[in-house]
Amino acid sequence: MSNPESLLAPGHRACAGCGPAIAIRQILEVAGRNTIVVEATGCMEVTTTPYPQTAWKIPWLHVAFENAAAAASGVEAAYKALRAKGAIPEDKKPNIIALAGDGGTFDIGIQALSGMLERGHKVLYVCYDNEAYMNTGIQRSSATPLGAATTTSPAGKVIPGKMTRKKPIAMIAAAHDIPYVATASIAYPADLKMKVKKALSVDGPSFLHVFAPCPTGWRFGTEQTVELARLAVETGVFVLYEITDENPLKPIITKRLKDRKPVEEYLKIQGRFRHLFKPEKKQDIIDQIQQEIDRKCKLFGVDE
């Protein structure tokens, strides 16, 4: 670790091996103390602030589930107004980071997110994506991948898990024609930190989609979180890219793959895909998942 003191203090109640907790620590190492976090309801909100304790060493605001972007808009506007009228120094410009899970971003919060991006607030919106509503007990979200079993897309006798694609949230954010959009993974901290730095430096809204595995919800060993995150990139499940003002809407791949691994390697070590292998292998669904990835990797130009 480059920064020995984490701004997210130890002692929070996140599960062992929590991917989102790792993501937040990595982000704050770049953002530093001069930062305000506005967080949506979700795992990282509930586990970090049981009153009268808090794990946050920086100013932190939670309002509700679907409105982190709107609340952050208000924070940013208030700072602008207070600076303009001289109530606070002109150079007091903290980083403002809105933080939400995939539920708070892909689903219930997407309207507020779209509004914030369109209005041009200087806020970095970070989505930590653990691919389901983990806080309420592993229900599917529109970030849940094809084939995954959750408690509301169970592996049934007729329907084997979630049968729809994952929403391309970073491309949706980029379609708002904002200065900076990127995807990042906790398995590639240098890449992630570089992207946080760029996102915080633009004059306007930025969006970061961070892939953050959840051992509890995906059902894998708590020591495998980073390995899973790396495997997601190496198999092409999660593509690392950025979209800048110079090339609007054109993703620049930041991690190209020489020998992309088959998705089966990624699927078979997670309990949420177990039904694709046992009692008998569902090759058709595994093939479908692979085809979807091949299609996406071709579209993005991931393969070297």
Added chain:
Amino acid sequence: MMQIVKGNEAAAIAAKLAKPDVVAAYPITPSTDFPEKMSEYVANGELPYTQFLPVESEHSAMSACVGAAAVGARVCTATSSQGLELMHEILFIASGMRLPIVLYNANRALSAPINIWCDQQDSFSARDTGWIQFYGENNQEALDLMLMSFKVAEDPRVLLPAMTCIDAFICTHTFEPVDIPSQEEVDAFLPPYKPNHVKLDPDEPMTLGPFGVPEYYQEMRYAQHLAMRSAEKVIDEVFEDFEKRFGRRYRKIDPYKTDDAEIILITIGSLSGTTKEFIDRLREEGKKIGMVKITVLRPFPFKEILPVIKNAKVVATLEKNISMGYGGAVYAELAGVLINEEKRPALIDFILGLGGRDVTFKELNEVVGICEELKAGKKMERPVWIGVKKELIS
């Protein structure tokens, strides 16, 4: 300075005079003039420091207000009906976090069926959200109550959000002469807002909006209730200060010809004007009738209203709201006021004027006729619906 303005503009002028740091609003009929006016003031440089956020929904309007207020900014918004309902979730959060946000609401009926005209179901549905509620009778009251609501809400003894409600179209779109105070007068009345209880400042990190476990939650609600209680006193102080400075008198309730009244009608909002005239007519006929206008619904003015109504023979609430399966909301409030009194009047609720249905002397005559029967000892079922066209109901 006297100016002829619509109710919406009167409210917007009040907000402008309060010089808010952030206004986040989403237009909705019939309060749309408010965000239009605020954006105009900002665009013309009349509010040089104000940030106007044209958000994408009422939910985001209140959410952005909460974010800005958490920084310590003076914040206001406006809405009506469906918009207030969309905000509903965040109304509780604004009060729970003790953020003195000011809201202007045009009282409009709720869907379904969709209807843009006046009743008070919208803000009555927000009665228990922990917001202070003022109800204005006319455009002057819209301006005055809006101005005063900033001062009450931001008082360190209160720190609760406050809404000022006026009746859709009857006030919002009606031009009336309004006495508009000067900026200097308002600046002297309303000091800058400098909160200590909330801030989002990296130099003094604070965690706002944490998870409240059962060991603490109830105390937080209790503290909010105490703040409402202390608002009772602060409202009186602000009303008095306002009267001294601007010469217009406000009270939480306004009794009218109640001293010897056997029948007392209870009103909220624009209906009060019509009812006063009606009472004058009946008084000429020698009828002992009076009226009480409620201006402050939360905190509820228990101690003010009890001595005024307890010696009457019949107290009748005129309700532009309906709690289906119960009756009028004000009836329930007054039942709570009277229940522990040994001698108490008969109490009855009249549901009328929903969805913009006019309430005229004809309807009020019907109300008083029933009150007379009640006074004579007749028992009757309540609530009583006035003006329902029974032939339309199959």
